Amino acid sequence: MLPIIFVGAASHSLNLEFNSSGSLCLIQKDARKTSKSKPMMYETFDKNDPPVAFVHIPKNAGSTIEELGMKQYKIRWSRYRMFGMYDMPDGYACSAHHVPPQYSPGEIKGMYATRDHLFCISRHPYDRAVSEYTYLLSAPKGEIDNSTGLIDSFECTPGGLNNFLQKAMTEVISGKKFIADCHFLPQSEYIWEGQKQWCKNILRMDGLPGNFNNLMESLGFNVSMGDGRENQAANRCPGVTVESLTEETKVMLNQVYHDDLERLGY
Numbered sequence: 001m002l003p004i005i006f007v008g009a010a011s012h013s014l015n016l017e018f019n020s021s022g023s024l025c026l027i028q029k030d031a032r033k034t035s036k037s038k039p040m041m042y043e044t045f046d047k048n049d050p051p052v053a054f055v056h057i058p059k060n061a062g063s064t065i066e067e068l069g070m071k072q073y074k075i076r077w078s079r080y081r082m083f084g085m086y087d088m089p090d091g092y093a094c095s096a097h098h099v100p101p102q103y104s105p106g107e108i109k110g111m112y113a114t115r116d117h118l119f120c121i122s123r124h125p126y127d128r129a130v131s132e133y134t135y136l137l138s139a140p141k142g143e144i145d146n147s148t149g150l151i152d153s154f155e156c157t158p159g160g161l162n163n164f165l166q167k168a169m170t171e172v173i174s175g176k177k178f179i180a181d182c183h184f185l186p187q188s189e190y191i192w193e194g195q196k197q198w199c200k201n202i203l204r205m206d207g208l209p210g211n212f213n214n215l216m217e218s219l220g221f222n223v224s225m226g227d228g229r230e231n232q233a234a235n236r237c238p239g240v241t242v243e244s245l246t247e248e249t250k251v252m253l254n255q256v257y258h259d260d261l262e263r264l265g266y
Contacts, residue, residue, distance in 0.1 A: 039085075040083070040084040040085060040096045041082075041083045041084050041096075042082040042111075043081050045114060051115055051116040052115065052118075052219055052221065053112065053119075054069065054077035054078050054118075055100070055112075055120040055190055055199045056077075056097045056098060057120055058181065058185070059128045059183060060120070060121040060122065061208060062097075065078075065121065065212070065225075069223060072222065073221055079097040082097045082099075082108070083096055086099050086103075086104075088178035090175060090176055090178050092176065095182070098181055098182040099182065100189050100190040100198075102193035102198070117200065117201060117219060119200070119203060119215060120203070121202075121204075121205050121212075122191075122203070122260075123187070124205075124266045125260050125261060125266065126245060126250070127205075127242060129253055130161065130241060130244070132180075132183055133150075133160075133161050133237070134156075134237045135236075136150055148164055148168040148179070148180070149163050149164050156236065156237035157240070158244035158246075161240050161244050161245070162244070162245065162246050162249045165252070169249075169255070169256050170252070184256070186257055186259055186260050187257075188259040188260050188264070191263075201215055208225060209226060212225045
């Protein structure tokens, strides 16, 4: 039977595993506590799972990739294998499938290490930042979080975009880089850990769907992407684009995403 792992969000974490006789075993570990966390659960890979796995970088077509894998090949990538929340080093909590390998529990890091082919999607940091703004404005009114000034100004305006991003970058620069469900975390932190490169196959978002389809074909998987996307919020603010970013906002984005711009060639 497959191991079932539960990482608690209280003052400890629990591992639930089946031993060789089929009994459920419990192992307790220390873990950080946050009041808003929900327990993190995930299912380990087994010998029948494909050697390719996906590292979900928020706002980089992750939902589209996960849906394609599930619907076309029954591959459970990311959110179909990891559930709940995980407490991050700064006290915030992120969805399990948004946690980079380097910050994941040891069991998950080991699980990633067993995959021969890890892939992820990269995106220009400016495009990703604008996408975050329109994505959050697409949420139901009662669910909008205004902690970073999302609706301080008129919605879907250049002023609203820049106010939001400047407040968000100020938070990240102050040390709160895991805010907003890890949506502002630099992409480089998902790909590299020091000199170690977790994600070996980096597909640029502006190369989709061709680069994704080529990778899947080269690995022998009958998974292909069309032109559609899941969670697309671009139409929410058609007049707000990268061209709407002020120089002051760009300076802050350049500071936070310096490694992304340099190491990913943007």
